[in-house]
Amino acid sequence: MLRGEAVDSLDRLSTLWMLRRDSARDLSRASENHRAIQFVVGGMSRVPEAMQASLPFEIEFDRHVAAIRGGRSGVEVVCHDGAKYRAKHVICTTPPPLTRMIAFDPGLPALHAEAVAFTPFGQGTSVMIPVRERFWEIDGRPGGSWTDNNRLGRVMQLATPEGDYLWAYISGRANMAYRSMDDEGVKASVLAELVRTRPAAEGRLGEAKVVNWSRAPFARGTFARAEPGQVSRFGGVLATPANRRIHFAGEHVSLRASGIEGALESGERAAHDVLTAL
Numbered sequence: 091m092l093r094g095e096a097v098d099s100l101d102r103l104s105t106l107w108m109l110r111r112d113s114a115r116d117l118s119r120a121s122e123n124h125r126a127i128q129f130v131v132g133g134m135s136r137v138p139e140a141m142q143a144s145l146p147f148e149i150e151f152d153r154h155v156a157a158i159r160g161g162r163s164g165v166e167v168v169c170h171d172g173a174k175y176r177a178k179h180v181i182c183t184t185p186p187p188l189t190r191m192i193a194f195d196p197g198l199p200a201l202h203a204e205a206v207a208f209t210p211f212g213q214g215t216s217v218m219i220p221v222r223e224r225f226w227e228i229d230g231r232p233g234g235s236w237t238d239n240n241r242l243g244r245v246m247q248l249a250t251p252e253g254d255y256l257w258a259y260i261s262g263r264a265n266m267a268y269r270s271m272d273d274e275g276v277k278a279s280v281l282a283e284l285v286r287t288r289p290a291a292e293g294r295l296g297e298a299k300v301v302n303w304s305r306a307p308f309a310r311g312t313f314a315r316a317e318p319g320q321v322s323r324f325g326g327v328l329a330t331p332a333n334r335r336i337h338f339a340g341e342h343v344s345l346r347a348s349g350i351e352g353a354l355e356s357g358e359r360a361a362h363d364v365l366t367a368l
């Protein structure tokens with residue numbers, strides 16, 4: 091089993107990429123501030139919301155970018171509803187599957203275009219299940235489990251200020267059937283398998299909530315990774331501006347960190363590049 095990697099097959103995974111990821115984890119674990127796992131009360135969205143509230147201007151939401159046009163004097167961003175925005179530079183932070191749907195005019199340089207087209211993006215589905223009664227205290231087994239069971243994936247036991255939860259996270263090959271399934275189907279499948287493997291859970295769970303990252307229209311997956319050969323072929327190219335005025339940022343563009351920290355690292359780098367160019 092691939093330690094939770096959202097990859098369908100080992101031969102599609104770059105060893106260099108995994109070494110990079112593991113060294114980032116080692117650095118993080120060596121940090122004085124490291125604790126095994128930390129949660130944000132109310133959910134991770136509270137962090138960008140707080141960052142947004144600290145800005146001296148409004149952010150416009152619900153703008154679905156369709157095209158980015160670069161000109162000599164600046165860039166124009168065109169939305170599906172016809173709205174247009176002009177600026178000297180643009181920082182594009184959409185995940186790779188969404189960036190592939192944006193029309194760049196003129197087209198991106200060859201290596202940028204290749205990185206956008208071929209950076210693989212993991213697939214995964216989360217099912218959050220409130221626990222009304224701690225069934226693991228009844229059957230005497232741990233609440234969480236890590237299994238190659240194709241319907242259940244990994245189950246993590248979470249104790250939150252709002253109560254106990256189980257988080258079933260199904261990624262990679264185990265997630266294949268869920269990629270085209272609606273939320274009710276996913277929920278029914280996961281709960282049935284949970285109760286089959288842990289009969290004590292029956293009647294002790296609340297209403298589950300599904301986030302199917304593979305079907306989420308503005309995510310279309312989970313994490314970027316690299317296939318064999320891609321690190322040396324175009325690793326890092328998106329961290330350089332395209333057509334002088336188009337900058338990329340996001341988890342898939344970071345050079346060192348991964349996850350949210352990677353998104354922040356790449357965002358800081360892109361902002362620095364824009365400020366330097368202005």
Ligand SMILES: Cc1cc2nc3c(=O)[nH]c(=O)nc-3n(C[C@H](O)[C@H](O)[C@H](O)COP(=O)(O)OP(=O)(O)OC[C@H]3O[C@@H](n4cnc5c(N)ncnc54)[C@H](O)[C@@H]3O)c2cc1C
Nearest residue numbers: 153154155183184185188303308312340341349350351353
């Ligand atoms: C299940 C799961 C668990 C995770 N757990 C952790 C964790 O514990 N720690 C951690 O550090 N990271 C974790 N991550 C990863 C973390 O969520 C991502 O790395 C991070 O959110 C990436 O940030 P981003 O800004 O690159 O992309 P996103 O957060 O995906 O933001 C991209 C934005 O672009 C918008 N967008 C997309 N297309 C368009 C378009 N055409 N026009 C306009 N807007 C568009 C989207 O709506 C979205 O707001 C997890 C991810 C998943 C799926």
